[in-house]
Amino acid sequence: MARTTSASGAHPHEPHGDSFAAKLNWLRAGVLGANDGIVSTAGLVVGVAAATTDTAALFTAGIAGISAGAISMAVGEYVSVSTQRDSERALLAKERRELRDEPDYELAELAAIYRAKGLTPETARKVAEELTAHDAFTAHAEAELGLNPAELTNPWQAALSSAVAFTLGALLPLLAILSPPVTARIPVTFAAVLAALALTGSVSARLGGSSRGRAVLRVVLGGALAMAVTYGIGQLADVAGI
Numbered sequence: 001m002a003r004t005t006s007a008s009g010a011h012p013h014e015p016h017g018d019s020f021a022a023k024l025n026w027l028r029a030g031v032l033g034a035n036d037g038i039v040s041t042a043g044l045v046v047g048v049a050a051a052t053t054d055t056a057a058l059f060t061a062g063i064a065g066i067s068a069g070a071i072s073m074a075v076g077e078y079v080s081v082s083t084q085r086d087s088e089r090a091l092l093a094k095e096r097r098e099l100r101d102e103p104d105y106e107l108a109e110l111a112a113i114y115r116a117k118g119l120t121p122e123t124a125r126k127v128a129e130e131l132t133a134h135d136a137f138t139a140h141a142e143a144e145l146g147l148n149p150a151e152l153t154n155p156w157q158a159a160l161s162s163a164v165a166f167t168l169g170a171l172l173p174l175l176a177i178l179s180p181p182v183t184a185r186i187p188v189t190f191a192a193v194l195a196a197l198a199l200t201g202s203v204s205a206r207l208g209g210s211s212r213g214r215a216v217l218r219v220v221l222g223g224a225l226a227m228a229v230t231y232g233i234g235q236l237a238d239v240a241g242i
């Protein structure tokens with residue numbers, strides 16, 4: 001339920017819009033959110049199943065875990081994106097004030113940015129003048145702050161999508177533990193979860209352009225560790241007669 005996996009990877013300074021990179025970021029956030037749902041719910045239901053064969057208890061624990069996880073993800077995401085957007089808005093307001101109060105200084109500043117990117121002073125000046133004539137505010141927001149003022153991330157949308165991603169991932173271990181006969185519950189869940197994690201690990205490695213083998217290994221080992229730990233806890237509770 002670490003919302004860092006879904007939030008911070010996705011939008012810091014990354015205004016989302018129709019661009020390919022932005023879509024890729026949202027997709028990656030979705031895969032990571034699903035991953036969170038798989039691992040945390042798998043750990044939860046395996047732990048409960050190791051302690052009891054009571055299906056109602058298992059179902060209740062699973063649903064409660066999924067709800068708590070999805071809400072926690074949504075709240076974390078909402079807070080994170082709102083904070084980000086507040087600071088982006090403050091920067092944009094400051095830029096707007098500066099453009100109003102010191103237009104000459106701002107024009108020189110914009111030209112300097114294009115000179116620093118490699119344009120000649122004459123071309124940089126001309127680019128800055130034309131952009132300023134067209135839409136000074138957007139030009140400054142993009143060049144100086146890396147922000148598109150029309151496309152700030154919506155915190156509600158971010159919250160909803162991370163809750164949905166988490167829930168979709170979380171349903172897999174819940175179905176895996178409830179579907180088979182009681183004695184096969186835990187092995188079936190282990191197998192289904194590790195296979196699903198191999199898939200999400202592979203997809204997120206591909207989206208992120210990193211090494212697939214290592215990404216898959218990390219996420220599969222992480223999931224196996226989570227289930228092994230909660231299985232041990234459930235067994236202890238069972239043995240102790242809790």
Ligand SMILES: [Zn+2]
Nearest residue numbers: 106109140144
């Ligand atoms: Zn400026």
